[in-house]
Amino acid sequence: MSESLTFHYDVDGEDFTSAGQASVQVKKNLRRLGIPPEIIRQVSIAMYEGEINMVIHAGGGDADVIVSEDRIEIILADHGPGIADIELAMQEGYSTAPDSVRSLGFGAGMGLPNMKRYTDEMTIDSKVGEGTTIKMTVKL
Amino acid sequence: MKISEIVNLLDAKVICGDDMLENDVFSACGSDMMSDVLAYVKDQAVLLTGLVNSQVIRTAEMMDMVCIVFVRSKQPSEEMIELARESGMAVLTTDLRLYEACGKLYVNGLIGNGRKSHE
Numbered sequence: 003m004s005e006s007l008t009f010h011y012d013v014d015g016e017d018f019t020s021a022g023q024a025s026v027q028v029k030k031n032l033r034r035l036g037i038p039p040e041i042i043r044q045v046s047i048a049m050y051e052g053e054i055n056m057v058i059h060a061g062g063g064d065a066d067v068i069v070s071e072d073r074i075e076i077i078l079a080d081h082g083p084g085i086a087d088i089e090l091a092m093q094e095g096y097s098t099a100p101d102s103v104r105s106l107g108f109g110a111g112m113g114l115p116n117m118k119r120y121t122d123e124m125t126i127d128s129k130v131g132e133g134t135t136i137k138m139t140v141k142l
Numbered sequence: 143m144k145i146s147e148i149v150n151l152l153d154a155k156v157i158c159g160d161d162m163l164e165n166d167v168f169s170a171c172g173s174d175m176m177s178d179v180l181a182y183v184k185d186q187a188v189l190l191t192g193l194v195n196s197q198v199i200r201t202a203e204m205m206d207m208v209c210i211v212f213v214r215s216k217q218p219s220e221e222m223i224e225l226a227r228e229s230g231m232a233v234l235t236t237d238l239r240l241y242e243a244c245g246k247l248y249v250n251g252l253i254g255n256g257r258k259s260h261e
Contacts, residue, residue: 019221022200026229029203043206047180050204054197094181107193107201110177119181 006070015062025050044120052078084130152236159232169255172244176201199225
C-alpha cells in the first residue's frame, strides 16, 4: 500500500453562485497529479453534481477526495434533511428541487443518476432528519 | 470549425478569449439546462445557452469545453467572465435565439456528435 492523498473542502451552503468551487479545485489538483483526463472528468462531474445537491438540499457539507494508487474516492457528507426514498431519488427525472433551482439550470432530477453514471461504485447512506453521506469510487 | 468562424456566422461579440479564435472545435451542444449538459454531453467543445449564471461556466469547465456562446443578447457578469478567463475559455454573445444559433453552426458543419442520450 502506498500513501494516499486527501483533499478536504467545506462546501458553503449559503450561496448557489459559489457552488462548484470545490469541484473546480479538485479538477486542478488532479491535473497536477497527472491523472488521465477522462478520469478527471468523471471525478469532477460526479463531485460537481454532488456539490450542487449539497447546496440545494442540505445547506452545504463536507467533501473529501482521496487519491490512492488504484482509485479515487469522493466522500460527500451533509447534515441536511436526508433522502426518504433512495430508490425513487435515483430515478432519472425525479427531483424535489424547488422551481427557483430549475430556473438556474439545475433540478432536472439528473444529479444522483449522473453521479452513478460517472463513477464505478456509489453508496448512499442517508437518514431522514440527520443527513446523507455519499461515497463514490472511480477506479484508476 | 475555428472559433473565429463561429463569431462570423453568429455575428457574435467576443467577450473574452481573443487568443483562442484560431482554435479548432469539432462539435457543440445547446441547452439552458445544465443538468442535461452534464448528463448527455460528451466531447462537445462549444456550449450555446440562454442561461446566464456562474454555474454555466463551471459546467462547461467540468465538461472540458472551450467556448461558451450566450444567445438572445444575454450578458455575462464580470465574475463569470473572470471565471471563464481563469479556465481558459472563450466567451461569445450573439443576438440570435438558441435554435437559430445552433442551426447556423450545424448547417455549416459544426455537428452535435450524434450520440443518443444514454450512451
